Amino acid sequence: MEGWLKQSGATGLDDLELADFSDTGRGIRTRRHFEKGEKILTITHDVLWTVKHAYDDPFLGPALLSTQPPLSVDDTLATYLLFVRSRGSGYDGPRSHVAAMPTNYTSTIFFAEAELEVCAGSSLYTTTKQLDQQIEADYEELVVRLFGRDQEIFPRDKFTIEDYKWALCTVWSRAMDFKLPNGDSIRLLAPFADMLNHSSEVERCHTYDVSSGNLYVLAGKGYEPGDQVFINYGPVPNNRLLRLYGFVLPGNPNDSYDLVLATHPLAPLFEQKRKLLISAGLNSTCTVCLTRADPLPNSVIRYLRIQRLDKPDLAAMGPHPVNAAVEKISDENEVEILQFLVDSISSLLDSFGTPMGKLEEQLAEGFFTPGGNAWSAAHVSLGEQRVLQLAKKAAEDLLAAVGSGSGNKAQCAKCQKVPAQLMWCGRCNGAAYCGRACQVAHFKEHKAICERN
């Protein structure tokens, strides 16, 4: 693979080598000193795996082009990988890259039932079960739309569902994403650069240069000969790390819980509430990410305020309500939704197969083999339960504030504190803040609603 890359104009390979590390597995080691910020590696445009490269292939491209609507980015890249892997001749360079990729993965879609059960109750557990079904359905569809059409290009025995799952996991765990100046994004696989492991101790140091189409890796910190070189995959929580990359970081500060909020279409006043939810930047079914930094985002409260509206509340709002549920509707509504929230989070916590305390004990006692699937699942469950505990505490505090009367006053839309004086959004007058810092921090969330009002 290195010979092919050098021929294509890659630079930096002579100062780097593949090596096995006890904590991260295979990765890249430096052979010399690097200053932070120094360019370590260039992988040229020609050898990258992108959707465009797949479409430009003289055999695969026409088959992809005739498939309408086009495949998703991940399916295109997965198909491209399987196509190259299946070729008996030609494609020597890309095939040497595929040959260097792992043959199996530890994403949760490959977990045995007993391993997945360790995180029963977590959002990862649910997502994995849904994903299993989704992958099967997607594969069936791909067979009808593409794989089943041309045995020359898609030999059946090289495009099985197991092959498809391998290719998807390859894309999930090795692809890099970049935002382009025009607002589009690009997802690509870069040979050799995809051997770099993740560390949150380095800043993001891999870039895609739009003018050359090349991928660059800079030193995210100073390195001495023999050090492992890292890149940063981003602030990814353990549930996502395990699902996509097959590993976890114990005590991950980015841990989160994906809370699904849904209203049944047959629920009373559904249509009116759906419109209000949309005007508040939400949807009748939406997933809100609860994090350690923000365990109870405003969107959850706003959703529940709307969900709990009754006929008189809706009538009082008039025909064109603006700023739906930015503020509490009434004390009764607020107490109801907060109590409902506390109860719901408690039941979510009760539904975990193994409670937090027990998991902490098991992990401390070495009950799970460190690094194994069950151990990783235990860390995900622990991380999600910790976030839910924080969310429950935040809901209880808000409930207590409403009960004590301080909840009667308008709250800061970001931190939910009730300061002596609030400053209102000058544009829509629909959100109030305790200060400039909260207003700036809330801007991304507020922007969509502000522009609509």
Ligand SMILES: C[S@@+](CC[C@H](N)C(=O)[O-])C[C@H]1O[C@@H](n2cnc3c(N)ncnc32)[C@H](O)[C@@H]1O
């Ligand atoms: C982009 S690849 C990196 C190269 C990979 N180790 C290999 O041998 O091909 C991403 C995969 O590396 C592993 N990995 C990356 N960073 C890791 C870390 N900090 N701890 C454990 N495994 C890691 C995971 O298996 C992940 O799916």
